Amino acid sequence: MHIxxxxxxxxxxxxxxxxxxxxxxxxxxxxxxxxxxxxxxxTAPAGAGFPCEASASDFAEAGVSEALxxxxxxxxxxxxAIVSGEAEAxxxxxxxxxxxxxxxxxxAIRLAGGGYRPRVIFTSSIAVFGAPFHEKITDEFHTTPxxxxxxxxxxxxxxxxxxxxxxxxxxxxxxxxxxxVRPGKPNKAASGFFSNIIREPLAGQEAVLPVxxxxxxxxxxxxxxxxxxxxxxTMDPAAIGPRRxxxxxxxxxxxxxxxxxxxxxxxxxxxxxxRREPDAGIQAIVAGWPRNFDPSRALALxxxxxxxxxxxxxxxxxxxxxxxxxx
Amino acid sequence: MHIxxxxxxxxxxxxxxxxxxxxxxxxxxxxxxxxxxxxxxxTAPAGAGFPCEASASDFAEAGVSEALxxxxxxxxxxxxAIVSGEAEAxxxxxxxxxxxxxxxxxxAIRLAGGGYRPRVIFTSSIAVFGAPFHEKITDEFHTTPxxxxxxxxxxxxxxxxxxxxxxxxxxxxxxxxxxxVRPGKPNKAASGFFSNIIREPLAGQEAVLPVxxxxxxxxxxxxxxxxxxxxxxTMDPAAIGPRRxxxxxxxxxxxxxxxxxxxxxxxxxxxxxxRREPDAGIQAIVAGWPRNFDPSRALALxxxxxxxxxxxxxxxxxxxxxxxxxx
Numbered sequence: 001m002h003i004x005x006x007x008x009x010x011x012x013x014x015x016x017x018x019x020x021x022x023x024x025x026x027x028x029x030x031x032x033x034x035x036x037x038x039x040x041x042x043t044a045p046a047g048a049g050f051p052c053e054a055s056a057s058d059f060a061e062a063g064v065s066e067a068l069x070x071x072x073x074x075x076x077x078x079x080x081a082i083v084s085g086e087a088e089a090x091x092x093x094x095x096x097x098x099x100x101x102x103x104x105x106x107x108a109i110r111l112a113g114g115g116y117r118p119r120v121i122f123t124s125s126i127a128v129f130g131a132p133f134h135e136k137i138t139d140e141f142h143t144t145p146x147x148x149x150x151x152x153x154x155x156x157x158x159x160x161x162x163x164x165x166x167x168x169x170x171x172x173x174x175x176x177x178x179x180x181v182r183p184g185k186p187n188k189a190a191s192g193f194f195s196n197i198i199r200e201p202l203a204g205q206e207a208v209l210p211v212x213x214x215x216x217x218x219x220x221x222x223x224x225x226x227x228x229x230x231x232x233x234t235m236d237p238a239a240i241g242p243r244r245x246x247x248x249x250x251x252x253x254x255x256x257x258x259x260x261x262x263x264x265x266x267x268x269x270x271x272x273x274x275r276r277e278p279d280a281g282i283q284a285i286v287a288g289w290p291r292n293f294d295p296s297r298a299l300a301l302x303x304x305x306x307x308x309x310x311x312x313x314x315x316x317x318x319x320x321x322x323x324x325x326x327x
Numbered sequence: 328m329h330i331x332x333x334x335x336x337x338x339x340x341x342x343x344x345x346x347x348x349x350x351x352x353x354x355x356x357x358x359x360x361x362x363x364x365x366x367x368x369x370t371a372p373a374g375a376g377f378p379c380e381a382s383a384s385d386f387a388e389a390g391v392s393e394a395l396x397x398x399x400x401x402x403x404x405x406x407x408a409i410v411s412g413e414a415e416a417x418x419x420x421x422x423x424x425x426x427x428x429x430x431x432x433x434x435a436i437r438l439a440g441g442g443y444r445p446r447v448i449f450t451s452s453i454a455v456f457g458a459p460f461h462e463k464i465t466d467e468f469h470t471t472p473x474x475x476x477x478x479x480x481x482x483x484x485x486x487x488x489x490x491x492x493x494x495x496x497x498x499x500x501x502x503x504x505x506x507x508v509r510p511g512k513p514n515k516a517a518s519g520f521f522s523n524i525i526r527e528p529l530a531g532q533e534a535v536l537p538v539x540x541x542x543x544x545x546x547x548x549x550x551x552x553x554x555x556x557x558x559x560x561t562m563d564p565a566a567i568g569p570r571r572x573x574x575x576x577x578x579x580x581x582x583x584x585x586x587x588x589x590x591x592x593x594x595x596x597x598x599x600x601x602r603r604e605p606d607a608g609i610q611a612i613v614a615g616w617p618r619n620f621d622p623s624r625a626l627a628l629x630x631x632x633x634x635x636x637x638x639x640x641x642x643x644x645x646x647x648x649x650x651x652x653x654x
Contacts, residue, residue, distance in 0.1 A: 091493065130569065130570075139469075142466075142467050142468060142469045142470060144570045145485070145489070148493070151488070158472070158485075161471065162478040243471045
């Protein structure tokens, strides 16, 4: 099985490739080759028992997708995207990469000929939804995004479903929850604090909490995100039917519940490193975000995520900190 | 007020222009100029008290939209589209006109500069919805189209909302019901029979009914369709909020109710001209179509349609037949 990962240098892409390299197979099919692509040069996963080729270029340039699919990868994992903040700041760039790039990829597959019909996993986002919401967002709630990024993802979903219906590929769109705990350094994303208030205190560092503790949000661990991709790559796609885009399961919890879980696991000295510093700007942005979902379809199709925030923290300590933290 | 109508040679475009020519104003603003465009040369409405320029070209060619908006029309009514059957038969043509053409128009406006911010009315369709449905489709039901045409319209809606949110224009998307009674000759559209079984018997001709009488569908008259455009052109857009795409009101009725209304109005000799000829192919297509809606938002915003199928037939007799029919 030959896999192509677009956006392979990103956090989820790297972790997916590490998992695949560790397992050596996907759904019982041996991985024989991996093609990695990103706008910066991606790194091949350590210890892979299969050849990996990596390349870096602009995915929305003419010909790039054609070249990437020349050897007919069986599975294409499309994670490449301009993120929310940048797509809002740079209108043209967001549409060029997130919409045109995605369409160029889909059209390259469509026009490849010779009966080529790979499985295509497209990572969408809960940003396709825009407030006001119901208490829980169901699988039939409309997509009325309030960002250009969410608009571009919603358009990608529509294209994915139509190209699948027309038989050009076997598409599965997965709407990722906010990934928490995100490894690495604190960044300026408005959603960064959800991870910062766990990761930084566990590393002995102070973290800023800009919202009140009753803010609720929708989380899944990086480990779950990889699990979603693996399941989408290996499940029976016939079970999905024509509605190809699925809200992934996640955990709805408040910031207060996040902090309580951290205190249960790591103690009050760790949670004391969280500094409350209300930020009206971030509070206003967060108020427009989805809080909770009823992802019945994805659950029925076998997608799994954490059942408690304790599990999310334990996954972070195990996967990122080697089991230890700064008490 | 300078208006631009794209798709001006189509049935709805022509009727909108006739109405505007008759009224001479829109929402109290005098019409001073009309620009008409279509792929075939549109005809200026008779008796217009304002200059009309008409042109014919391919709307998805580079530069066409730029030229059409060069004189900064205040109102743009975008009706141009490849219809459902053709968009399904010719994948490239459907995406080129319905998606690329729409985006080129929107980008031409975005990049026009000088604070240009016209009102843009985009005609979408109930084809953005795909079965299975609830008893009534609400304003929050998701768009999971089962045709390429529906996909292209749903993408147009997303672009319209995002471009409006970003301040590039004042967009209003209106999802038209099936227009009934459609004037003209019977055509091969799968939905044609909804109009044929009224129009042809009233003209003394036989009509074929390919489905059973319990088939329910969602209708509005051509007069109502024009009314939707006029209301969208003149209403206070601030009342709409960020969800710019609205399911228009209509009338849900069964084929049996259509025929009963025709018999009430024109008598049994007219309805005897309907020949039952079940067609499994058409029945299968129609089974996937929306039947009924709860268009609360559009109603609250003042959009109006017929309350009974009798009214729809009477509008046809008045507007198309000069008040007379073949008894």
